[in-house]
Structure formats: structure tokens, C-alpha cells
Amino acid sequence: MTRSAGILAGCLFLCSVLSFRSPSATAARNSRTSPLNAARWLNSPDPTQGISPQKGKFRDIVNGKEVGSEEFEISSDGSGWLARGSASVKGAQGPQTRITSQLQLRPDGSPIHYEWTTVAGSKKAGASVDFDNGVATIHVQVNGGAPFTQQFNFKTPLIAILDDNLYHQYAILAGLYDWSKKGQQTLSVLIPQEMIPGTVTVEALDPENANGKNLDRLRVRSQDLEIILYLDGNRLERVSVPSANAEIVRQ
Numbered sequence: 570m571t572r573s574a575g576i577l578a579g580c581l582f583l584c585s586v587l588s589f590r591s592p593s594a595t596a597a598r599n600s601r602t603s604p605l606n607a608a609r610w611l612n613s614p615d616p617t618q619g620i621s622p623q624k625g626k627f628r629d630i631v632n633g634k635e636v637g638s639e640e641f642e643i644s645s646d647g648s649g650w651l652a653r654g655s656a657s658v659k660g661a662q663g664p665q666t667r668i669t670s671q672l673q674l675r676p677d678g679s680p681i682h683y684e685w686t687t688v689a690g691s692k693k694a695g696a697s698v699d700f701d702n703g704v705a706t707i708h709v710q711v712n713g714g715a716p717f718t719q720q721f722n723f724k725t726p727l728i729a730i731l732d733d734n735l736y737h738q739y740a741i742l743a744g745l746y747d748w749s750k751k752g753q754q755t756l757s758v759l760i761p762q763e764m765i766p767g768t769v770t771v772e773a774l775d776p777e778n779a780n781g782k783n784l785d786r787l788r789v790r791s792q793d794l795e796i797i798l799y800l801d802g803n804r805l806e807r808v809s810v811p812s813a814n815a816e817i818v819r820q
Contacts, residue, residue: 620650620678620744621803627736629658631815639817641737649681650674652741656734664690668734668762678745679726680705685735685761698761702726705759705766721766723757729769733762736817739798740805743787746771767791779806 624642628635637658644651652672659665666689673681679700686695696709703723710716729742745756753772759765774786779799784806787798799807808817 619803620674620741623740623804625737626820627808627817628820629734629736629815629817631813633814635659637734639734639736641735643737643740646673649676650678650741652737654735654737658734660689666734668732670732670735672730672738672741674741677727678741680728680730683730683761685732687762696761698759700726700728703728707761707764709764719764721759723766725757727757729756729758731758731760731769733760736808737805739789739796739808740800740803742769742771742789743798743800743805744803746773746787748773 620643622644624644625640627639627641629637629639637656639654639656641652641654650673652670652674654668654670656668657665658668666687668685668687670683670685672683675681680698681700683698683700684696687693692712694709694711696707698708699706703726705721705723705728707719707721708716709719727745729745730738731742732738742756746754751773753770755768755770758767758769760767768791770790772788772790774788774797776783776785777799778784782801784799784801787800789796789798794810794812797809797811798805799809804819806819810816
């Protein structure tokens with residue numbers, strides 16, 4: 570059975586602006602991905618290989634109107650990577666929503682620990698996720714209620730985190746793609762705020778010139794949605810969702 574998760578969702582308490590369909594948990598358990606060489610990532614002369622330090626801000630635009638923004642930083646902590654994000658989403662009929670996240674990664678990009686919090690008015694939710702050899706254990710608490718735990722099992726420890734309203738995580742996804750091989754590659758994903766596992770297919774497209782600069786492009790496909798990433802080397806410049814007339818633009 571297919572379940573949906575917001576990619577431009579207002580958040581846990583607001584109606585989605587856009588829905589991202591993800592395959593079932595069974596598909597996630599059966600998914601496989603090519604092994605990655607951490608040394609190649611860290612030492613490759615190709616600027617589009619692997620994760621790199623970067624920080625910045627995105628503006629979320631739907632139908633020509635700004636609906637949110639995000640500040641983020643991806644840095645090396647000496648033993649891997651640390652990605653932090655803080656997003657704000659305007660509520661169409663409710664309060665503004667704020668989302669914060671922190672993601673710890675090994676040098677090869679596989680996740681170690683993830684935390685998120687969401688606040689909309691008086692409502693608050695948060696969770697942490699621990700990863701151990703392909704097992705994701707999620708601890709969730711909503712509005713101070715009793716916490717609960719759920720586990721998801723993957724065939725690989727290399728799992729991309731693609732959480733609601735946190736688009737810097739697509740820069741990490743681009744780093745998980747093997748640019749030396751190119752072609753279609755399937756990656757396991759987890760959307761923690763929705764507690765939904767699944768897979769996406771990622772494929773390099775021909776570069777595109779934008780404002781005199783050639784940008785690399787990656788097409789990310791789920792069962793029902795196509796997203797295009799525009800990159801200047803490792804730097805994520807734009808996320809485009811043509812079917813929803815939505816773009817996330819770097820400032």
C-alpha cells in the first residue's frame with residue numbers, strides 16, 4: 570500500500586502544499602544501492618562527487634508566492650558530517666510553522682543519528698532516529714504525550730534522509746549519487762516526520778545553462794513525483810517541482 574509524505578508540506582499540523590508519494594516499507598526493505606567508497610568521496614577531484622561543507626538559505630516558492638524559507642549548514646565534524654537546518658513555513662489558515670533538524674553522518678554519507686522538532690502555535694512534536702546497520706529506530710513525542718517507538722529495516726545502511734521542508738538534505742542526496750557511473754540509481758530513503766520509508770530513483774541529466782553558468786542536474790523520481798535538482802559542483806542551487814509549479818531557490 571502506498572503512503573504519502575509532504576515535500577512542501579506545511580508540516581505535521583498543516584495541510585500539504587504538495588504531496589510526495591513513497592513506496593511501501595516492503596519496498597524499502599527490499600531496496601539495494603551500490604556500495605560507496607568513502608576515500609573516493611573525500612579525495613575525488615570531481616567537484617560533483619560526495620558531500621561537501623556548505624551553508625546558506627533557501628526560499629520556498631509555490632505558484633510565484635513565497636511560502637517558506639530555510640537556513641542550513643553542512644559541515645565536517647572530524648569523523649563524518651553534521652547537517653543542521655531551520656525552516657519556517659507560512660500557514661495558509663493557521664500559525665507559522667518552524668522546523669529544526671540535526672543529522673549526523675558517517676564519512677560515506679550513511680546516517681548515524683537524526684533529530685527534528687516542529688512547532689506550530691501551541692502544538693509541538695519531535696523525534697530522534699538512531700541508525701544501526703540498516704535498522705532505523707524512531708522515538709517520537711507529540712505535545713508532551715507519551716513517547717512511542719517504531720523501527721524500519723533496510724537492506725543497506727546507506728539511507729537518504731528527505732524530511733519535510735528541509736531541502737538542504739537534497740544536497741546530501743546528490744552526494745550519495747555515484748557521478749562516475751551516472752545512469753539511474755536507486756537509493757533508500759526515510760521521511761522521519763512522516764515515519765515513511767521508501768526508495769527514489771536518481772539520474773543525472775544534461776547540464777543546463779542558467780544566468781551564464783552551467784549547472785549539473787539530477788532527476789529524483791518517486792512513484793508519483795519528479796523533482797529536478799540544479800547543482801553548481803556540490804552546491805545545491807535550486808530544487809524544482811514542475812508538476813506543482815514549485816521551486817526552492819538558493820539566496
